[in-house]
Every structure is written in C-alpha cells, then in structure tokens.
Amino acid sequence: MYKILVKDKKLAYSVSSYNYTPQDEGLFIIGIALEEEKIEEAVTEVLNELRKIKRSSLSSGELNKVKKSALSSFIYSKESIEAQADDYASNYALTGDYNFSKRYLRGIGAVKKRDVARVANKYLDLDNMTVAVIKAQKETAAGAVPASNDAGTASNENRKFDIKKTSLSNGATILLCEDRSLPIVSMNILFKGGVRTEDKTTNGMSYLMANALLKGTGSHSAEWIAKETESRGIIFTSFSGKNSFGISVKCLKDDFDFSLDLISDILKNANFPEKEVGILKDLQLAAIKAQEDDIFATASKELIKSIFKYHPY
Secondary structure, eight states: OOOIIIISOOOOOOEEEEEESSOOOEEEEEEEEGGGHHHHHHHHHHHHHHHHHHHHHHHHHHOOOOOHHHHHHHHHHHOOOHHHHHHHHHHHHHHHHHHHHHHHHHHHHHHOHHHHHHHHHHOOOGOOOOOOOOOOOOOOOOOOOOOOOOOOOOOTTTTTEEEEEEEEETSOOEEEEETTSSSSEEEEEEEEEEGOOOOTTTTHHHHHHHHTTTSSHHHHHHHHHHHHHHTOOOOEEEESSSSSSEEEEEGGGGGGGHHHHHHHHHHHHBBBOOHHHHHHHOOOOHHHHHHTTTTHHHHHHHHHHHHTTTTTT
16 A cells, blocks of 8 residues: 555555554554645545455465564564563453453464455455544644654663674674564664754755665665565664764564675665656655644754754754
C-alpha cells in the first residue's frame, strides 16, 4: 500500500496498518495521512488491495518477510530487563500465560499462504468496515498533526558499560560495547553535519540528504534495499539532527555481515535518484506545512528564532 499510495500514485504522505487483538473482539486498522481532496481515491485503492489479498493471498516471499519482521520486532522490543518483565506481566494479565508471546510467535511461524486468504475473507468484511475521517473545518486552515519527535529513553543509571574506543587510520572513531543478553547488533554511523552546518538559504538540506541516502546506490535500487532489509527484519534508518547526520541499523546477529556490507555500499555509492529526491521533497514540505498548523510547533519555532537569531539553529 505504501508503494501504491505514496510512491506511485502520490495520493498520501504515509500509510500504516495494525491490529488490536484483546480477549474479546478487536480491530484491524489502516491509517492514512493525506490531503482532503484525495480521500475518496485513496480509499478505493485500499479496497482494491484488500480484495487482492482475499483473492490471491501473499507470495511466499512476502509471507516470509512478514514472519521475519514479527520475530525481529519481538526480539528488539525485549532489549531491556524492564521490557522483558513487562512482557511477562502483560501476557499473564491478558491471557493467563506469561509465555504467551513465545507461543504467539510460534503460531506466526506456522501460518501458510492459504491461511492469510482465509482469515482476510473472514474478517476483512467490507460491509462491516468503518471509514473515519479527521479533517479541518472549512473555515479554518487545513491542518495535520505532525509526527512526534519525542523518543522514549530507558533508564540505564545502574547499568555498567564496557565501552572500547578505537581510532582508525583515516581518523574515524569506533566505539564498541558488547552485550550478549540478546542476539542483536545495533550500529550507528555518525558524521559531523546537520543544521549546524547550514544557513538560512540552505536550511533543510541535511535532512533531505540524509533521507535520500537510503534511496539507492550504483548497484541497488531503493526498492531492493527496502525489500532485502524488510525480509531480514532489519531496522534501517537515516537521521539528521542539529550537529550530525548518519545511518542507524539494528539487525539480528546472523544478518550482521549483510548489514555492514549494505552500509558500506550506501556510504560509498549513494546515487540520490532524482525521482526519489522529488518524492522526499514533497514529503518534507508537507511536514513543514503541518507544523505551521500546530500551535506547539509554531511556538517552539518562534522561541528558537528569538534565541538563536541568524545562527543555523
């Protein structure tokens, strides 16, 4: 749906789906952020995709990708002792079985292609569907709520880290910390840059460049990168902040070599395809427009202007 609605037909800025499954009846939800005049066409495209799933289910490759994603997401979410304890407690409170998550994952592993079509036909009943639209009143400026930039942080006050520092011949610094409690490798590659290196005529360039980093190399397209990382359950993102930009990767340990090779290819051979950069520009401008409709974002921006004047911040 992301490929069709956002990239190909440019009907939306984002699309997501999730299911809410308590003990009693739950919900399957598809969320779309888009312009008001494109709602009807976007809903039509969503319904077409649902009918395809009912009719022909998924390919083996797609199903395996979803299974790997579910497994890796579960493992990533259990990095802290607090998260593991919370999982046991919520499992027991909701199902009476503190190991329910593990049983749930085994169930996902057992799913066949025919099961997906069967369940889709049973539960994705278009006659039982509700379409809810949140939009601005006609007399006010259309506004969208921007995505939150707040990042939850776990407390590590009492945790000791054995961090090893190494400097390479090219001047790069490597910080290594080994933790064998989970089969995960996390990597962050940072460069000096970001807003601090911009001026009022170039503001936004670092953010655009960081997002475009992952959109293809001389040998691999953006679609190939997305497909290969998703099929392995790899979380692969880029970022640009006030003083730095870079790439963040989280993978299962068996995919470390693949992830490192891909990072190397991107940093050496990113080709910034014109089409992909154009899409990212539109999304970035839409996000700026959405901020202008948010009272907190507007107040924050004006405060920063008054403090930093003509400084890049």
